[in-house]
Amino acid sequence: MRNTQATQLLFELSSPGRRAAVLPRSDVPDIPLDELIPAKYRTATAPKLPELSEPDVIRHFVNLSTKNMSVDTHFYPLGSCTMKYNPKRHERLSGLSGIVDLHPHQTEDSSQGMLALLYSMQQMLGEIAGLPAVSLQPAAGAQGEFAALLTASAYFRDRGETRTRVLFPNSAHGTNPASAALAGFECVQLKSTPRGFVDLEELKKNLDERTAVFMVTNPNTLGMFERDLPEVARMVHAVGGLVYIDGANMNAICGITRPGDFGGDMMHYNVHKTFTGPHGAGGPGSGPIAVRDFLAPFLPGPVIVQSTDPTGANRYALSNPAKSIGRVRSFFGNVGILVRGYCYLRTLGPAGVRAMSENAVLNANYLLAKLKDLLPVPQGDRCMHEFVASAKAIKESLGITAMDIAKRLLDYGFHAPTVYFPLVVAEALMIEPTETESKETLDAFAEAIRAILKEPADSLRLAPHTTPVSRPDDVRAARNPILKWNPS
Ligand SMILES: *Cc1c(COP(=O)(O)O)cnc(C)c1O
Numbered sequence: 013m014r015n016t017q018a019t020q021l022l023f024e025l026s027s028p029g030r031r032a033a034v035l036p037r038s039d040v041p042d043i044p045l046d047e048l049i050p051a052k053y054r055t056a057t058a059p060k061l062p063e064l065s066e067p068d069v070i071r072h073f074v075n076l077s078t079k080n081m082s083v084d085t086h087f088y089p090l091g092s093c094t095m096k097y098n099p100k101r102h103e104r105l106s107g108l109s110g111i112v113d114l115h116p117h118q119t120e121d122s123s124q125g126m127l128a129l130l131y132s133m134q135q136m137l138g139e140i141a142g143l144p145a146v147s148l149q150p151a152a153g154a155q156g157e158f159a160a161l162l163t164a165s166a167y168f169r170d171r172g173e174t175r176t177r178v179l180f181p182n183s184a185h186g187t188n189p190a191s192a193a194l195a196g197f198e199c200v201q202l203k204s205t206p207r208g209f210v211d212l213e214e215l216k217k218n219l220d221e222r223t224a225v226f227m228v229t230n231p232n233t234l235g236m237f238e239r240d241l242p243e244v245a246r247m248v249h250a251v252g253g254l255v256y257i258d259g260a261n262m263n264a265i266c267g268i269t270r271p272g273d274f275g276g277d278m279m280h281y282n283v284h285k286t287f288t289g290p291h292g293a294g295g296p297g298s299g300p301i302a303v304r305d306f307l308a309p310f311l312p313g314p315v316i317v318q319s320t321d322p323t324g325a326n327r328y329a330l331s332n333p334a335k336s337i338g339r340v341r342s343f344f345g346n347v348g349i350l351v352r353g354y355c356y357l358r359t360l361g362p363a364g365v366r367a368m369s370e371n372a373v374l375n376a377n378y379l380l381a382k383l384k385d386l387l388p389v390p391q392g393d394r395c396m397h398e399f400v401a402s403a404k405a406i407k408e409s410l411g412i413t414a415m416d417i418a419k420r421l422l423d424y425g426f427h428a429p430t431v432y433f434p435l436v437v438a439e440a441l442m443i444e445p446t447e448t449e450s451k452e453t454l455d456a457f458a459e460a461i462r463a464i465l466k467e468p469a470d471s472l473r474l475a476p477h478t479t480p481v482s483r484p485d486d487v488r489a490a491r492n493p494i495l496k497w498n499p500s
Contacts, residue, residue: 022072026062032069079480081427082292087453088427089379091398091442092185092233094263094285095292095427099356102288106351116343120329127328130344131316133354137300140365141259141279142272145308147315148300148345153260156280156299157191157227159312159340163303164225164254164278165195166310166337173252175224181210183233183434188258197224208234208391208436210244219251229258230274231265231396233434233442235376245275254278254307262286263446264373264397267366271302278303287353298349309334314344371447372397375454379445382458386465387417390437398444400437407439411469414439417461419483420475424460 045054064072081088088095106112114126134146150156161178168175178192179200189199200218205211210228219226226248230238238244245255257276263286271279283298284291291297303311313332321327330344344350360368373396380389380399387401403414418428418441430442445454464472476482 022062022064022069023060025064025068025072028063030063030065030068032064032066080293081422083290086425086427087445087449087457089429089443089445089457090427091235091400091430091444092260092433093291093430094260094282094397094444094446096263096285096288096446097448098288098290098352099359101359102352102355105355106348111351116347124328126344126347127316127330128326129354130347130350131318131328133350133357134300134316136354136357137281138302140262140266140270141276141281141302142270143276143279143302144272144305145311145315146300146302147311147313148298148350149312149339149341150280150299150301151341151346152297153258153280153282153285153299154187154191155340156282156301157187157256157258158194159299159337160256160278160280160301160303161191161195161197161225162337162340163301163307163310163312164256166335167254167307168224170310170335175222175253177222178225178227179215179218179223180227181232183208183229183436184227185229185233185258185260185433188227188229192225192227204436208232208236208434210238210240212240212243212247215244215247219247219253221251223248223251223253225254225256225278227256227258229261230271231261231398233261234391234400234437235261235264235395235398235442235444236391237264237396241275245277260285261397263444264369266369267362268369272304278307283349283353288356289349289352296346296349298346298353300345300350310337312337312340314339316344368447369397372445375445375447375449376443378451379443379454379458382454383443383461386458386461387441397446398442400434401441401443402437403439403441406465410465412465412472414441416469416472416475417441417464420464420467420472421460422476423478424464426457426460 083095083097110125114123120127130148134148138144138146150159176198177200178197179202180188181204182201183204192199202214202218203211226244228238230241232238248255254277255275257271257279259271259279259281262281266286278301280299280301283289283300289298311333313336314330315333317329317331319327319329357365376395376397376399380395383401384393387403388405389399389401391400403412403417406412414431418431421428432440433442434440
C-alpha cells in the first residue's frame with residue numbers, strides 16, 4: 013500500500029538539542045571564532061535549523077520518497093517523455109571517483125579520459141543522427157532547440173540573409189514555438205492533415221524567403237512516422253530554409269533510420285529520455301544538438317576535438333567553432349547525464365540500439381492492440397513507440413474524461429499517461445510503454461483501464477483516493493507555489 017499519512021516538515025519534527033551525532037570533547041586548544049570568521053561576516057543569531065536524530069531524518073526522507081511515483085516503483089507510460097528504466101549499472105559507473113572527482117577547471121592534460129569519453133559521445137550521437145557535427149552543451153531538449161535556432165540565425169546572418177519565421181505543425185510540442193519566440197523568430201503554426209501528418213499544401217502556402225526553419229518531430233507527437241519528410245525537406249530547402257528535427261521521439265527509430273537521411277539539417281537529442289538519464293520533476297537533462305557540416309562553424313562551443321600527438325596517441329582538446337554562437341551552458345554540459353548515456357550506448361552497441369527501438373515499437377503496438385477497443389485511437393491500428401488514445405466518445409457516453417482515467421490509474425498503481433497533449437486530439441491520452449516493460453505489466457495496465465471504465469463517473473471524478481494529495485489545483489499550484497516554511 014502507498015504511504016498516505018500526512019507528512020510533517022523537518023522543522024515541525026524538530027526538538028531543541030536533538031542531534032544525529034555527538035562529538036567527543038575537543039582535545040586541542042580553542043581558536044576564537046573572531047580569528048576564523050570576523051564578526052561582521054556573522055549573523056547575530058543562529059539560523060533556525062531543525063534539530064533531529066539520525067533515524068528521524070532517515071525515516072522522514074525514506075517516507076517522502078515513497079509518496080511519489082517513479083520508473084523504479086511503477087509503470088510510467090508518460091507519452092512524449094520516454095520514461096524508460098535507468099539501469100543501475102550506469103549509476104555505479106557514473107559514480108566512479110575518476111568521474112565524480114574531476115574538476116571542470118582541470119587542465120586538458122589531466123582530463124584526457126573525460127574528454128575522450130565526451131568526444132566518443134559526440135561521434136556516436138553524430139552517427140545515430142546522420143548529422144556529423146555535435147555540441148553536447150545544451151542542458152535539455154528545449155535548450156537544444158533554442159541553441160540550434162540561434163545556430164541557424166548565425167548561419168543566415170553570415171550569409172547576409174534576413175529570415176524571420178519558424179514554421180511548425182499544430183501537433184508540435186510547446187517547447188518548439190517557445191524556443192523559436194525566444195530566439196527572436198515569428199512563429200507560424202500550420203494545420204495538419206486529418207490523420208495528423210504534415211500537410212504539404214499548407215506548408216507550400218506558408219513557405220517563402222522569410223522561412224528560416226521548419227521544425228518537426230519524427231515520429232510525430234501522435235506516434236506516427238512522417239513519411240513525407242524527404243519531400244518536406246526538398247520544399248523547405250527550395251526556399252533556402254532549414255529543417256529541424258525534434259528528436260524527443262528517437263526511441264522509436266535509433267539504428268533504423270536517421271534524421272540526416274530523411275531530410276533534417278539539425279536536431280536535438282534528449283539523452284535523459286532516449287538514453288536512460290533519470291528524469292522527471294525537472295531533474296538534470298541533456299539536450300545535445302547534431303547539425304550538418306555547413307552549420308558546424310556556428311555551433312555553441314566549446315566542442316571536443318581529437319588529434320594525434322607526435323607519438324601517434326590520440327589527444328583530446330576543447331575547441332570553439334570558428335563562428336560559434338558562444339556558450340549556452342557552463343563547462344561541458346550536464347556531464348553526469350552524458351556519462352550515463354555513454355554507458356548505455358556502449359553497453360548496447362549498434363545492434364542493441366536498434367533492438368531497443370524495435371522492442372519499444374513492438375511494446376507500443378501490443379498495448380495499442382489491447383486498448384483500442386476500450387479507448388479509440390484515432391490514428392489507427394499501428395503506431396511507432398507511442399500512441400494517442402481519445403476518451404472523447406467515453407466522455408460523451410459515460411461522462412468519464414481523460415483526466416478521470418489518468419487520476420484513477422494512480423490508485424491502481426500506474427503512473428498516468430500524458431493527457432491533453434497533443435492538442436490536435438480531443439481528450440488525449442498519450443501512452444508510451446518503452447522497451448523494458450514485460451507483457452504482464454502491459455496486460456495489467458490494459459486490465460486497469462478496462463476496470464476503470466466500468467466505474468461510476470461521479471466517484472471517478474474524485475479520484476485518486478489513495479494518494480497523499482488528490483486533485484491539486486494545477487494552475488494555482490504553478491502560479492502561487494508555496495516554497496517557504498513560515499512558522500508564524
Ligand atoms: C520532452 C520534449 C521536448 C523538450 O525536451 P526537454 O528535455 O524536456 O526540455 C521537446 N519536444 C518533445 C516532443 C518532447 O517530448
